[in-house]
Amino acid sequence: MSSRRPELLGYFYISVASLIWGSNGVIVNKVSLDAFTIAFLRVLFATIILSPFQLVRRNEAFKAVKAWKSIIALGACLSLGWTLLFQSMKLITIASAVLLNYVAPVFVAFLLRERIERITIVSLTLCIAGMILISYEQGFGNLNALGVVLGLFAGLSYASFIIISKMTVANYSGLTVAFYSYLMCAIFLLPLFLRGINLPESLESWILVILLGVFNTAFAVTLYMKGLSMVKAQKAIIFTYLEPAGAVVFGYFFLTQVPTLLMIIGGLLILLASYLVASER
Known part of the structure; x- marks a missing residue:
């Protein structure tokens, strides 16, 4: 058991991060801002909150600059993935777009x-079966060819982010990799934000956006990066499916969105898959 402790701890970190991300939909639902503004503000606050840690660990922070190609690639994958996903959601149903995005692990x-x-x-x-069941109840509608293509490429961008992250955290801490990833992502998203500046109008909205950036982004991604450095990437991807399963639970408690039987079965399939990986010897 002791020999598997680091691996199990890695699964735990990734699971917690994925479940935290499951609350993203609740926060976005309660904030009256466009998707690009929310995306920019979340990475902006994540970068700000992670900056002091880089000053304390400045030796590693400066050393990590040598991996500038990977850093730029990570920022590009994040910003491109979000842009493609949001555009896909405009052309096809949200359920279809999210499902296509979760082809990334494949x-x-x-x-x-x-x-x-x-x-x-x-x-x-x-x-995948669980994800289909969760998405099915939300409806797939008439699929637009361009929307499907954009959704698939969003998934490919997400997959590229996972792979590059796995290679990068082998040499640098998850904290440092997360900081530079979001710094570059903020730079890439800045033009879209400036195109139509739209800031939160209420204190509640500001609190939710800051929470999204500090907890759901900075903390969760650092946790994810840490876990990714401790396990095989092909197994780590299984636990990322806890995000949509968690979204169903958060939706029930905070948005009174009662899950259907198919959603519950889908969530149980995802939990079963996670258990199979974690219990394997």
């Missing part, structure tokens, strides 16, 4: 140089 499984294990294939199949 891309990761095939793009990685790791040998794909049987448990990964089984668990990934369960996760």
Whole structure:
């Protein structure tokens, strides 16, 4: 058991991060801002809150600049992924766009140089089935070809972010990688934000946006990066499916969105997949 402790701890970190991300929809639902403004403000506050830690760890922070190509790539993957996902949501239903975005783990499984294990294939199949059941109740509508393509490329961008992150955290701490990722993402999203500046109008909205940036972004991503450095990427991706499952739970408690039987079954399939990976010896 002791030999697996770091691996199990890594799964725990990724699970907690994914469940935190599951609350993103609740926060976005309660903030009357466009998607690009929310995306920019969340990475801006994440960058600000992580800056003092980089001053304390400035030796590593300066050292990490050597990985500038990876840093730029991470920022580009995040900003491009969000942009494509938001545009996809305008052309097809949100359920369809989110489902296509969560094809990302499939891309990761095939793009990685790791040998794909049987448990990964089984668990990934369960996760995709669970995701389909969760999304089905929200309706898929008439699929627009461009919307589908944009959704798939959003998933590919997300997959690229996971792979590059995995390679980068092998040499630098998750805290440092998260800081530079969001700094670059903020730079890439700045032109979209400036195109139509729209700031929160109420104190509650400001608090929610800051919470989104500090807790759901800075803290959760640092936790995710830490976990990613402790486990195989192909297994880490299984636990990211806890995000949509968590979104159903948060929606029930904070938005009174009662989950249907299919949603509950979908969530249980995702939990089963996570258990299979975590319990494998």
